[in-house]
Amino acid sequence: MKPQSATAFDAELLARHDRPGPRYTSYPPATAFTPEFGPGHYLAAARDSNADPIPRPLSLYVHVPFCLSPCFYCGCTRIISRDPARSELYLDYLQREIELTAPLFDRDRRVLQLHFGGGTPNVLAPPLLARLMQHLQQHFRLQPGADVEAGMELDPRSCDAVYVETLADLGFNRISVGVQDFNPAVQAAVNRLQSLEQTRRVIDTARACGMQSVSVDLIYGLPRQTLEGFEQTLRDVIALAPDRIAIYGYAHLPQRFRAQRRIRTEDLPDTALRIALLGAAVRLLGAAGYEHIGLDHFARADDALVKAQQRGQLQRNFQGYSTHAACDLIGLGMSSISHIGASYSQNERELSAYYAALEAGRLPVARGLNMSPDDLIRADAIQQIMCHARLDIAAFEARHRLDFRSRFAGTLRQLAPLAQQGLVTLSPGQITVTPAGRFLLRVIALCFDNHTAPAAAAAVPLSRAI
Numbered sequence: 043m044k045p046q047s048a049t050a051f052d053a054e055l056l057a058r059h060d061r062p063g064p065r066y067t068s069y070p071p072a073t074a075f076t077p078e079f080g081p082g083h084y085l086a087a088a089r090d091s092n093a094d095p096i097p098r099p100l101s102l103y104v105h106v107p108f109c110l111s112p113c114f115y116c117g118c119t120r121i122i123s124r125d126p127a128r129s130e131l132y133l134d135y136l137q138r139e140i141e142l143t144a145p146l147f148d149r150d151r152r153v154l155q156l157h158f159g160g161g162t163p164n165v166l167a168p169p170l171l172a173r174l175m176q177h178l179q180q181h182f183r184l185q186p187g188a189d190v191e192a193g194m195e196l197d198p199r200s201c202d203a204v205y206v207e208t209l210a211d212l213g214f215n216r217i218s219v220g221v222q223d224f225n226p227a228v229q230a231a232v233n234r235l236q237s238l239e240q241t242r243r244v245i246d247t248a249r250a251c252g253m254q255s256v257s258v259d260l261i262y263g264l265p266r267q268t269l270e271g272f273e274q275t276l277r278d279v280i281a282l283a284p285d286r287i288a289i290y291g292y293a294h295l296p297q298r299f300r301a302q303r304r305i306r307t308e309d310l311p312d313t314a315l316r317i318a319l320l321g322a323a324v325r326l327l328g329a330a331g332y333e334h335i336g337l338d339h340f341a342r343a344d345d346a347l348v349k350a351q352q353r354g355q356l357q358r359n360f361q362g363y364s365t366h367a368a369c370d371l372i373g374l375g376m377s378s379i380s381h382i383g384a385s386y387s388q389n390e391r392e393l394s395a396y397y398a399a400l401e402a403g404r405l406p407v408a409r410g411l412n413m414s415p416d417d418l419i420r421a422d423a424i425q426q427i428m429c430h431a432r433l434d435i436a437a438f439e440a441r442h443r444l445d446f447r448s449r450f451a452g453t454l455r456q457l458a459p460l461a462q463q464g465l466v467t468l469s470p471g472q473i474t475v476t477p478a479g480r481f482l483l484r485v486i487a488l489c490f491d492n493h494t495a496p497a498a499a500a501a502v503p504l505s506r507a508i
């Protein structure tokens with residue numbers, strides 16, 4: 043897929059399609075998970091995954107839910123606490139979960155990816171983190187090294203250079219740094235005061251420690267954002283030279299996320315400004331040599347994501363885009379999501395329920411689903427659109443032994459108006475997303491989604507496409 047050019051940005055088209063939809067970090071989306079899926083189903087999925095002729099390597103996600111203070115825009119599953127004893131207790135339970143989970147997977151299956159997310163994973167003090175890493179290595183075939191992607195999401199407000207050095211010593215080789223916006227007025231409106239200096243210190247230390255990849259998260263659509271202010275943030279971030287930049291659109295869902303009720307609706311940018319903010323990002327990042335991977339992700343031309351996309355090996359998962367195909371994902375910790383074979387499952391989302399399950403010696407799986415044959419086919423189609431912005435119909439038919447036109451007649455009907463509007467081109471052999479359509483991959487993917495009807499998407503609390 044060719045890199046995105048800034049000229050493909052079509053504000054009018056984006057405004058017309060600014061409506062809710064899933065982010066397709068999974069298909070079916072997490073809204074389709076049900077409580078009928080429990081620990082027994084997880085055990086069966088793990089057993090089946092070991093029986094594959096070529097068992098897939100493993101990817102571990104560890105969720106640390108604690109944060110020191112609430113950012114008002116936040117939609118993550120997190121617990122505000124300044125009590126280090128709570129992290130220590132959590133670690134005890136996490137270790138129990140590791141002890142229950144690891145034996146379900148054959149020991150010769152290597153861990154190729156390790157990601158700590160949250161919450162704020164760096165609330166784990168270095169001795170706790172070292173203890174957890176040791177426990178993971180004791181129970182999984184995990185040997186941190188250059189060929190293992192080991193990353194952590196960092197909050198520079200509570201993370202110093204020594205912490206980053208500790209991460210490097212423990213084998214972490216990538217960090218993801220939350221920034222959102224450097225403008226003081228925006229930071230005050232979202233209760234996240236974070237200086238450029240704090241951020242630079244973390245990133246420079248990671249570089250000095252030889253970390254392979256630094257990524258920065260920004261958000262557009264926050265209260266009190268202005269075009270000038272956001273452009274300055276972009277210039278500041280570009281000067282920090284991260285390898286990857288993710289620019290998420292703020293989803294204001296105060297009925298679902300309590301902290302967002304602290305944001306004044308009148309402070310939010312309107313649709314025109316949201317699109318102008320995104321346009322500024324596309325323009326400035328493009329001029330600085332970043333390529334548009336898709337949706338809200340940008341990366342430097344020499345980054346592994348860009349290369350994976352060029353080789354046709356890019357994947358979409360719960361961390362956004364990934365270079366690792368075909369790993370089974372094991373989620374550890376409260377609310378974490380696993381993707382084992384053709385199953386998705388999510389752990390208990392309340393700390394008390396998560397602890398209670400582990401005290402009873404049970405896996406804390408609360409809900410999930412086994413993908414149907416139809417889900418597997420549609421997931422492949424959505425993956426092609428989200429990662430490669432095209433779907434080769436002949437190759438797809440050969441992979442799934444089906445007649446695309448009859449199987450996806452309804453999808454093609456939904457795509458026809460999008461083709462007229464210039465989001466996709468439809469030819470007998472291929473569906474191709476246009477450069478302008480690459481900002482609306484979610485809208486295009488929705489046409490393949492059998493779980494989220496377009497009308498329903500407007501009724502349930504999903505984030506906006508822009």
Ligand code: SF4
Binds near residue numbers: 108111112113162
């Ligand atoms: S944005 Fe990050 S640091 Fe802020 S409350 Fe949410 S999880 Fe915590």
